Amino acid sequence: MIDSSTGMKPGERYAVQSLEHTRSFPGFFLDGKYYLGPELMTAVGWLEGQQFLYDQLDSTGKPVFADRVAGNIEDLTLTLIDGARLKLSKVRFNAQADLPSSEVVGRSEVERVDTKGALYNKLVVITGASSGIGRAAAHAFASEGARLVLGARDEAALADVVKECAARGASALAVCTDVTHSEQMRDLADQAATFGDGRIDIWINNAGVGAVGKFEETPLEAHEQVLQTDLIGYLRGAYVAWPYFKAQKRGTLINTLSLGSWVAQPYAAAYSASKYGLRGLSEALRGELIGYPDIHVCDIYPAVMDTPGFRDAGNFTGHALKPPPPLYDPHLVAQAMVACALRPKPSTTVGSTATIARLAHYWVPGFPFLLGWLTRLGLERSPRSESSSGNLFTPPSGNRRVEGGWRVTGHRPSVLMAAGAALLLGGCLYMRHRQKGSMND
Numbered sequence: 001m002i003d004s005s006t007g008m009k010p011g012e013r014y015a016v017q018s019l020e021h022t023r024s025f026p027g028f029f030l031d032g033k034y035y036l037g038p039e040l041m042t043a044v045g046w047l048e049g050q051q052f053l054y055d056q057l058d059s060t061g062k063p064v065f066a067d068r069v070a071g072n073i074e075d076l077t078l079t080l081i082d083g084a085r086l087k088l089s090k091v092r093f094n095a096q097a098d099l100p101s102s103e104v105v106g107r108s109e110v111e112r113v114d115t116k117g118a119l120y121n122k123l124v125v126i127t128g129a130s131s132g133i134g135r136a137a138a139h140a141f142a143s144e145g146a147r148l149v150l151g152a153r154d155e156a157a158l159a160d161v162v163k164e165c166a167a168r169g170a171s172a173l174a175v176c177t178d179v180t181h182s183e184q185m186r187d188l189a190d191q192a193a194t195f196g197d198g199r200i201d202i203w204i205n206n207a208g209v210g211a212v213g214k215f216e217e218t219p220l221e222a223h224e225q226v227l228q229t230d231l232i233g234y235l236r237g238a239y240v241a242w243p244y245f246k247a248q249k250r251g252t253l254i255n256t257l258s259l260g261s262w263v264a265q266p267y268a269a270a271y272s273a274s275k276y277g278l279r280g281l282s283e284a285l286r287g288e289l290i291g292y293p294d295i296h297v298c299d300i301y302p303a304v305m306d307t308p309g310f311r312d313a314g315n316f317t318g319h320a321l322k323p324p325p326p327l328y329d330p331h332l333v334a335q336a337m338v339a340c341a342l343r344p345k346p347s348t349t350v351g352s353t354a355t356i357a358r359l360a361h362y363w364v365p366g367f368p369f370l371l372g373w374l375t376r377l378g379l380e381r382s383p384r385s386e387s388s389s390g391n392l393f394t395p396p397s398g399n400r401r402v403e404g405g406w407r408v409t410g411h412r413p414s415v416l417m418a419a420g421a422a423l424l425l426g427g428c429l430y431m432r433h434r435q436k437g438s439m440n441d
Contacts, residue, residue, distance in 0.1 A: 002032045003049050007076035007088070016078060017089040027143075028091055050074055117145025118342060123196030125149045125188065127179055127237060128207030130157035131400040132307030133256060133333045135164075137204060139402075140334035141341070142170035149192040151177035152207065157400035179207045179233030180225070189240035199248060202341050203241035205234040206256045209392050210309065213316025215269045222314050223270040225392045230274035235281060242285075250294035252344050254337050255282055257301050259349075259357035267317065286346065296344035300337060301358070303351025305330045308404045312391040319382040326353060327407045 002008050014029040027035045027044070034045030034054065045054040054070035064070075071080040076088040124141045128134035130152035138150055142165035150165075150172060152158050158174035165172040173195045177188045192200050209229045211222040238253055245251030257278050264272040282297050289295050306327040315321050328351040336350050349355050390396065 003047065005075070006047065006050055006073040008032075008073070013091040014076070014088040015091050017087045029088070045070070047073065052078060117143065119202075119338070120145035122146045122201040122341070123149065123192060123199050124202040124204065124341070125151065125192045125200060125237075125241070126204045126206060127151040127177065127188075127233070128256075129161055130154040130395070132309055132402060132404070133302070133305060133330045134204075134206040135161055135400070136330045136334035136402045137206065137337050138165055138172070139168065140331070140338050141202075142166075142168040142172065144338060144341075146170060146202075147196060148172040149188070149195055150174050151179070151188050152395075153178050154395040154400060157395075160400070179236060180228040182236055185233075185236040185240050189244070193244060200241055200244040200251065202252045202254065203237060204254045204256070204337060205237040207233055208256065208309070209313065209390070210268060210271050211314035211316065211390075211392060212268050212321060213314075213387075214267060218269075218314075218316045219389075222316070222389060222392055226270035226314075227274055230271060231277045231281075234278055238281070238285060245295045246292070249292060252296045252298060252341055253285070254298045254300060254340055256333070257299050259301060259303055259351075259354040261299075261301060262358045282346075296340075297346065298340040298344050299347050300333060300340070301347065301349045301354050302330075302333045302336075303328050303349075303354040303357075305333060305351075306404050306407045308396070308401065310406070311404060312396045314388065314390040314392045315385065316387045318384060318387065320385040322382060323404070323406055326351075330402055 002010055008014055008029060010031055012030070015027070029035075029047075032047045034052070045052060047053075050072045052070045052073055053068045054065055055068050065081065069081060071078055073079075073088070078086045078088060080086065119141060122145075124146045126134050126137050126141070126148065129138050129150035131154075134150075134152070138148055138161050141148060148165055148170060150158050150161055153176065155174070155176045158176065162172040162174050173191065175188050175191050177184045179185060189200065207229060209226055211218050211226050234255055241251065241253060245253070255278055258275050260268070260272050261275040261279050264276070279299070282299050285297050289297070304323050304325075304327055306323075307330050310321045310323045313321060333350050336348050340348060349358065
């Protein structure tokens with residue numbers, strides 16, 4: 001039951017009517033719960049009487065609001081704990097079944113809220129938009145009113161994402177794109193510029209694949225495909241977007257890196273090489289921007305996210321793959337991307353374990369040895385599995401989604417993070433002891 005004093009009625013959707021707070025509250029209320037998006041139906045908040053509990057984490061893995069208490073709702077007004085008062089507006093929503101079947105769906109087909117959004121009409125290109133972080137980013141930018149051009153290999157999945165963006169009131173265009181092909185990337189940029197009336201405001205390099213296995217037992221073509229996608233694919237994206245940025249004298253390039261950009265991951269050599277290489281690519285591009293103060297290169301360093309990536313990866317280990325905890329919500333990365341689009345900055349980490357990994361890079365030069373031991377131990381304890389190239393050369397089959405479904409309900413990220421930090425500290429002390437012992441031999 002919904003407390004009648006909130007002003008909300010059963011079966012109706014309500015969104016926060018405030019440009020300033022759109023980024024903090026991009027979803028809607030429905031029947032006493034708060035959702036990030038119509039198609040996800042993943043509740044991240046709920047009402048207890050008039051009290052609004054918001055179960056989201058910030059980029060450091062901490063709750064956005066202490067004890068999850070965001071504020072109170074009365075007469076369609078959300079009063080935050082800091083005293084800010086935000087009006088709620090009813091959202092008129094048409095079911096997806098009623099949406100046009102064309103790839104481009106405009107704002108006129110689906111009425112959302114009256115607000116235009118902080119990135120209204122900005123042209124945003126996202127590669128790897130069919131699932132995981134890319135799909136979450138499409139939702140986040142759609143909620144800010146951006147116009148979206150979505151690239152990925154899975155045409156059917158892209159069509160679904162276009163509809164999901166339309167449900168948020170955004171115009172979107174799907175362009176089937178393989179980032180390992182230069183001509184397809186040029187075509188993606190050309191179609192984006194046409195869709196954006198000659199402009200490209202934000203380009204997000206996000207497409208990624210992985211191959212896990214002993215270096216010599218992983219096929220060479222698998223290593224090469226990872227580099228072609230995760231490194232050269234990003235270079236291609238920057239290359240086709242750069243002329244538009246230079247001509248406009250403004251633009252933002254956002255690259256999805258990882259904690260693997262600081263700590264090499266044993267048994268994923270090509271992936272590690274690509275992520276280290278991306279740091280160099282970004283730094284080199286920034287060095288060429290003298291005289292272009294409004295062109296920005298932003299690197300996002302996520303911790304391990306709950307996406308389908310581990311399930312889709314090429315697996316040559318002989319064992320089933322499972323991501324190590326703690327796992328974070330991929331929507332946090334999407335929110336970080338929106339933040340960079342609004343206020344660009346060179347480097348953003350998402351999730352405290354990414355920060356810890358970055359520190360380990362400086363504190364313990366031999367840290368990859370510890371990671372190698374932990375990875376090998378984890379694989380040996382995992383069930384046997386047939387080798388597979390995964391999504392390296394073809395899109396994965398099955399329903400595509402944002403989350404990978406790895407997170408266990410009831411496991412608090414803060415507890416897992418503390419356990420991970422303790423393990424890291426113990427590993428650091430062990431590695432330092434080994435290094436000192438070697439010096440004394």
